[in-house]
Amino acid sequence: MFYDVIIVGGGLAGMRAAIAAHDAGVKVGLVSKIHPVRSHSGAAQGGVNAALGNHPDGHDDTPERHAYDTIKGSDFLADQDAVDLMANMAPEIIIEFEHWGCPFSRYEDGSIAQRPFGGAGFPRTCYGADRTGLYMLHTCYEQVVKRNIDVLYEHFVTRLAVKNGRCTGVIALNLHTGEFESIAGNAVIFATGGSGRVYSINTTNAHASTGLGLAIPYWAGVALKDMEFIQFHPTGLEGSSILMTEGCRGEGGYLLNNRGERFMKNYVSEKIMELAPRDIVARSIQTEINEGRGFEDSFVHLDLRHLGEQKIKEKLPGIREICLKFKNIDPIKTPIPIHPANHYTMGGIDCDINGETSLEGFYAAGECACVSVHGANRLGGNSLLDTIVFGTQTGRYVAGKVKGMSQTVDTDALNDGLAIEKDRYGKLQSSEGKANPYDIRNDLSKVMNEKIGIFRNETDMKAAVNEIKMLKIKFENLRPIPDTGKFNYDFLWVTEIAGNLDTALAIATGALNRSESRGAHYRIDFNKRLDDEWLKHTLHTYHPSDPEITYKPVTMGKYEPEERKY
Amino acid sequence: MPTFKVFRYDPGKNDLPYFQDYEVPDHKGMTVLEALYYILENLDPTLAFRSSCRMGVCGSCAMHIDGQYGLACETQVASLGNTITIRPLAHMKVIRDMVVDLDPFFAQYEAIKPYLIPKNAPGPREYAQTPRERKKLDILVDCILCAACYGSCPVVGTDEKYLGPHALLKALRFIDDSRDGNTNERLAFVANDSGIFRCHTIFNCQQVCPKDLDPTGAIGKLKMKSFWAKLTGKLKKSG
Ligand SMILES: Cc1cc2nc3c(=O)[nH]c(=O)nc-3n(C[C@H](O)[C@H](O)[C@H](O)COP(=O)(O)OP(=O)(O)OC[C@H]3O[C@@H](n4cnc5c(N)ncnc54)[C@H](O)[C@@H]3O)c2cc1C
Numbered sequence: 138m139f140y141d142v143i144i145v146g147g148g149l150a151g152m153r154a155a156i157a158a159h160d161a162g163v164k165v166g167l168v169s170k171i172h173p174v175r176s177h178s179g180a181a182q183g184g185v186n187a188a189l190g191n192h193p194d195g196h197d198d199t200p201e202r203h204a205y206d207t208i209k210g211s212d213f214l215a216d217q218d219a220v221d222l223m224a225n226m227a228p229e230i231i232i233e234f235e236h237w238g239c240p241f242s243r244y245e246d247g248s249i250a251q252r253p254f255g256g257a258g259f260p261r262t263c264y265g266a267d268r269t270g271l272y273m274l275h276t277c278y279e280q281v282v283k284r285n286i287d288v289l290y291e292h293f294v295t296r297l298a299v300k301n302g303r304c305t306g307v308i309a310l311n312l313h314t315g316e317f318e319s320i321a322g323n324a325v326i327f328a329t330g331g332s333g334r335v336y337s338i339n340t341t342n343a344h345a346s347t348g349l350g351l352a353i354p355y356w357a358g359v360a361l362k363d364m365e366f367i368q369f370h371p372t373g374l375e376g377s378s379i380l381m382t383e384g385c386r387g388e389g390g391y392l393l394n395n396r397g398e399r400f401m402k403n404y405v406s407e408k409i410m411e412l413a414p415r416d417i418v419a420r421s422i423q424t425e426i427n428e429g430r431g432f433e434d435s436f437v438h439l440d441l442r443h444l445g446e447q448k449i450k451e452k453l454p455g456i457r458e459i460c461l462k463f464k465n466i467d468p469i470k471t472p473i474p475i476h477p478a479n480h481y482t483m484g485g486i487d488c489d490i491n492g493e494t495s496l497e498g499f500y501a502a503g504e505c506a507c508v509s510v511h512g513a514n515r516l517g518g519n520s521l522l523d524t525i526v527f528g529t530q531t532g533r534y535v536a537g538k539v540k541g542m543s544q545t546v547d548t549d550a551l552n553d554g555l556a557i558e559k560d561r562y563g564k565l566q567s568s569e570g571k572a573n574p575y576d577i578r579n580d581l582s583k584v585m586n587e588k589i590g591i592f593r594n595e596t597d598m599k600a601a602v603n604e605i606k607m608l609k610i611k612f613e614n615l616r617p618i619p620d621t622g623k624f625n626y627d628f629l630w631v632t633e634i635a636g637n638l639d640t641a642l643a644i645a646t647g648a649l650n651r652s653e654s655r656g657a658h659y660r661i662d663f664n665k666r667l668d669d670e671w672l673k674h675t676l677h678t679y680h681p682s683d684p685e686i687t688y689k690p691v692t693m694g695k696y697e698p699e700e701r702k703y
Numbered sequence: 704m705p706t707f708k709v710f711r712y713d714p715g716k717n718d719l720p721y722f723q724d725y726e727v728p729d730h731k732g733m734t735v736l737e738a739l740y741y742i743l744e745n746l747d748p749t750l751a752f753r754s755s756c757r758m759g760v761c762g763s764c765a766m767h768i769d770g771q772y773g774l775a776c777e778t779q780v781a782s783l784g785n786t787i788t789i790r791p792l793a794h795m796k797v798i799r800d801m802v803v804d805l806d807p808f809f810a811q812y813e814a815i816k817p818y819l820i821p822k823n824a825p826g827p828r829e830y831a832q833t834p835r836e837r838k839k840l841d842i843l844v845d846c847i848l849c850a851a852c853y854g855s856c857p858v859v860g861t862d863e864k865y866l867g868p869h870a871l872l873k874a875l876r877f878i879d880d881s882r883d884g885n886t887n888e889r890l891a892f893v894a895n896d897s898g899i900f901r902c903h904t905i906f907n908c909q910q911v912c913p914k915d916l917d918p919t920g921a922i923g924k925l926k927m928k929s930f931w932a933k934l935t936g937k938l939k940k941s942g
């Protein structure tokens with residue numbers, strides 16, 4: 138099998154890249170471990186940012202203002218050239234989705250409706266009720282179908298084929314046949330999404346959002362960037378951690394502690410309240426809980442009752458459905474119990490605005506990539522935007538690069554890769570250990586939630602690094618995996634856990650090293666942002682024992698770092 | 704502790720499907736999907752089932768749960784009895800256990816041209832669509848392609864060419880979109896021999912849809928629309 142461009146990932150970033158590359162005239166293969174419409178982009182609820190100026194209070198909004206809000210939200214760690222590009226491309230790229238048929242909600246004049254979101258100077262989050270991601274994902278897949286792009290679904294990529302410093306394809310397990318296949322290409326774009334399942338016991342992410350998409354290139358020598366910046370969403374449903382969109386607060390929802398008090402007034406200005414950026418709201422909620430003002434020492438209330446039945450049914454039907462089905466409560470009548478939950482990986486595969494990485498022929502886009510537009514804290518509504526802007530940008534750029542390149546397949550690298558993966562599969566089957574891989578995953582997620590969470594300190598993080606290393610040793614002695622042939626999910630999940638372990642170690646060492654507080658990385662032992670020393674990106678390079686940590690400068694622009702006040 | 708009677712089948716290895724019993728310790732709020740994960744992770748790593756979002760939006764986990772088609776991730780164990788029977792969706796080839804071959808399901812979806820064919824050339828701004836026009840799409844656009852309706856439909860089971868409730872619902876989604884300009888062609892297509900008139904209005908799809916959509920109603924609407932289009936001479940060919 139040969140493609141000019143292989144795209145790994147069928148979420149918004151992967152599909153948008155596939156469309157861009159296809160439209161530029163090259164042969165594209167889209168490879169995904171789940172069917173594209175199953176991707177977690179479809180779970181996005183609240184909306185996507187673009188300075189369209191449609192909202193009655195938003196007529197003065199501009200891409201410049203969007204860029205400024207994003208950079209300030211990032212605690213000045215975002216690369217300003219990348220943010221400018223994203224904010225400038227946003228209006229046209231959202232309009233394009235609308236032209237493709239995306240069913241956004243509307244204003245009376247027929248234009249796309251927008252709602253206020255955290256950290257934004259104007260209401261600029263375009264939405265389709267509270268199912269924006271579902272609508273965008275299906276619209277994007279419709280365009281893939283229209284173009285007849287090759288989709289290899291339920292193909293689980295486990296390895297890059299690399300020869301002489303060049304990526305020449307991928308190795309994937311075809312779940313339908315149970316056979317490994319090699320797929321050759323002149324370029325590979327990873328769009329494997331988030332990695333929240335590193336924190337699996339408390340995350341809004343899907344089972345499919347693991348650390349493997351980061352670990353595969355990391356193992357092949359590509360650096361990860363800024364991995365210590367993990368976003369905790371303020372409002373995960375108590376228990377399952379299913380997301381309650383920021384749109385709940387955008388539409389006017391309150392956060393209440395056990396005294397019935399809108400406690401956000403104690404943390405930010407009364408003008409901002411619940412719509413402060415996520416890092417700040419998550420810390421405020423956790424502080425309330427830690428200081429005894431939560432319920433059952435584990436949650437606070439998200440109260441929508443005052444919005445009224447009509448508004449809730451019209452603007453937040455999905456939220457109501459989730460509350461009814463998973464918690465047996467109706468938000469029209471009852472406040473929603475919520476706590477912060479792991480949500481978004483600001484860091485990722487180190488790449489530039491074209492998705493280009495240090496490995497020739499290998500590119501990244503979407504949540505798995507770190508361009509970086511989100512810096513130390515992502516604003517709500519900017520991630521869907523990131524996927525489609527940088528999906529497009531990377532798809533186009535890569536198509537330009539591979540056009541006219543010879544289509545000779547380097548069988549050596551592919552065959553080597555195939556042999557290594559088959560060997561690993563065999564070894565896992567004949568393993569003589571006892572450890573249950575899922576216990577290791579659970580232990581790992583406990584360590585991550587407890588020690589690399591919202592509030593961090595040196596003692597905990599040192600302990601975390603050691604515990605992760607111990608879990609890696611345990612992982613060497615697994616009980617054997619079965620040989621089921623087709624759809625061997627045990628093999629799939631064991632491979633995902635291998636990726637989780639090294640991704641976790643990158644997060645923990647990056648966090649331990651950064652002795653300051655910035656955005657979502659908050660240290661109680663260094664609670665100030667220290668620009669002189671730390672206004673720089675972390676780079677994590679894989680080594681079997683200790684990841685190597687280095688740094689590189691942030692691309693600055695118009696905006697000088699200032700104190701981040703809301 | 705409920706017992707899960709789980710359908711097991713590997714066509715390459717077993718002559719016939721069989722049921723295997725697993726006892727799963729339950730807890731408050733536990734979903735059927737969590738129970739299946741408990742089995743995979745602690746009792747039997749050979750079990751095969753699809754899942755991803757665990758929040759009822761990705762459409763991976765539709766199956767037959769104690770006599771009802773539904774999403775495993777949305778079904779509370781506590782809402783079921785002490786013995787819970789789990790089977791795959793019907794009318795599709797079983798690949799292994801709960802994993803069925805969805806290729807025909809997606810092929811039929813593709814057949815209805817599931818993408819906007821715009822009435823007007825795009826300008827620099829969005830196509831104007833009023834809230835009223837948008838409201839017509841309200842539940843039509845919420846389909847997660849989970850195939851619960853497809854598995855429940857007896858016509859699908861007896862006529863492999865039948866387009867199916869999911870594809871017909873999708874056709875109406877575009878016909879009812881004020882921006883789409885392909886109505887007559889779409890109507891002519893769904894009125895073909897494998898389309899809307901094959902539906903016997905059995906209401907299974909309406910009953911099982913986990914998103915409370917109404918494919919039966921959509922097919923009824925399509926029948927009326929195509930009937931009317933034919934009467935008024937807008938449908939040239941009836942396929
Ligand atoms: C519940 C929730 C709600 C959100 N709401 C919003 C919102 O309202 N606004 C906003 O801007 N952002 C939101 N976000 C964030 C945003 O949705 C995601 O960051 C974004 O959708 C990620 O898109 P993606 O294309 O990068 O990845 P995904 O959509 O996760 O897709 C990843 C793809 O990679 C494939 N893949 C992964 N690993 C492999 C492998 N090894 N082999 C083969 N294929 C592989 C998967 O099959 C999948 O198709 C939300 C996130 C969550 C979790």
Ligand code: SF4
Pocket residue numbers: 845846847848849850851852853868869872911912913914915916918
């Ligand atoms: S109509 Fe309902 S049951 Fe059928 S595929 Fe769509 S969501 Fe599933």
Ligand code: FES
Pocket residue numbers: 753754755756757758759760761762763764765774775776777
């Ligand atoms: S796991 Fe996504 S719908 Fe059930």
